[in-house]
Amino acid sequence: MTAVARIRDRFIKTDRNYLKIVGATGQLGYGIPEPAFSTALSHDLDMVGADMGSTDIGPTFLGNGEMATSAEQTERDLQKLIVGSRSKDIPLIIGSAGSAGAKPHLDATLEIVRKVAKNQGLKFRMAIIRADIDPNSVVRAIKDRRVSSLGVLPELTAEETYKCTNIVGQMGTEAFVRALQTEPDIIIAGRACDTGIYAALPQWLGFDPGPVTHMAKIVECASLCCVPGGRDPIMATLQADGFTLESMNPARAATPMSVAAHSLYEQADPHRIIEPEGVAVVDKVKYRAIDERRTWVTGATWEPAKQLSIKLEGAASVGYRAVLLAGSADPRFIAGLDKILHDVKEVVRGLVCSEGEEPDYDLFFRRYGLDAVYNWQNSPDNLPREIFILGECLANTQARAMAVVKSTKQYLLHHGFPGRLSTSGNIAFPFTPPELAAGPAYRFNAYHLMQVDNLESYFPVEVEEVS
């Protein structure tokens, strides 16, 4: 009997009418704190989940197919979750595999899972859910006017769709439920709504999707809903009408205020949790302290979606990036920086392009200490005593981007300007080479909503017996 079958039978056939669900980490691959995870495993759990991805990391990883986390730490975290969940024979559910959840990310994650199984001598059934969306189906939907922009990106076109190196859709709870029906021990999903990881088991067993989705939205961030907030695993004990939250680190408390405040986190609207299958409405939720460290949450309601939709995510190449790292403490250089950088750009253009030729690259400078982090409306009252300049070039090849950045470095170092005192060099390099090849660069070109008639055909489930 597999873990999912065991947990289902225990719930249906015994008088156990609650589920104990642990959110191990909101971002697998950066470390899962101990002893909190071991504490979680001591609680006779019904499942443990982990989220592996996000769009927060920007378009690069979706574009290049690589993981944002290190291979070494990712394996360590996966091993901890696999060994831990297998030792207690409870389901392990992981979403947004490999940071961005497209095929290369999911396949790399599955390879690590198989390696862990082999090294640890473990056998289990693994359900795999893919999240790649066929660009042809997106283009058909565009022609049928079923794809809409979600903000600053323009309406999606066929041309842009085919530029995506990877396109994924955010799967919902529905896909995880289909995976549960195959009675696996472990589910590894591509790009997924983080709520689906935790909402699927309870919804499959008949719990109301309102409180379930609310619980899922909180536990997916581990102990972030606590004071002090942190990354330790959290446990939700789900009952028919609500759930209790408890951090697995005794130093963290889930209080009514801290849990209520968590509804704000990274959400555009704190009152509505929007999922592919509907919306959990949380504006009338009640939070009650059970004791100093645990809070009972009840009152979320569910509105099924009138129109099913999938959020699409796609990234396209913008060439190659090279960067220059340089600092200055010279007050005259800093005071004259606007014109100096403008002039150096012009000089470089004359050096790396033929006469009359338009530049085939983008070169721009981020001026830390002045305006690199925030787009200030006013100049500072006093100039900083040091600045850091990050030169950034995007070009069609890595060699071209490096050529531009290397000339930029040399001519910024020796650029003459009115009032210059430091005639042997304008900038300080922290090390050499100060020019670094940053590899292929990407942009989000798809973050759009696609209306669909069903969800299941987009997120196929495969089953693999791992040994």
Place this chain on the structure above:
Amino acid sequence: MRLIDIAKVVRSKNAGPLNLTFDIMFESEEDYARGLASEDLKAPSIASIYGVSENTVIVTPYPAALAIKITIPRQYPAGNPGDRDVYGAQQHIGLLEVKI
């Protein structure tokens, strides 16, 4: 008073790669009420601080956490060429000097 002096939390973060969301949390009901009443935390002022159009600014009071949430569109999608702050975690700076 300025938010930097009165607020318990002033933070910003991506809400997806196309939006920035700001949370301002207060210590007390009184401070929260002051924040809610302030013209400088309403859509027109926020639009002017962040250089976005007023009809794209969403201000949502959230009494359960004595908080005001503000959501605006990003200038660039997160991490696209030209973006300053991929996670959007440092864009709260524009609110710190707001007086309520």
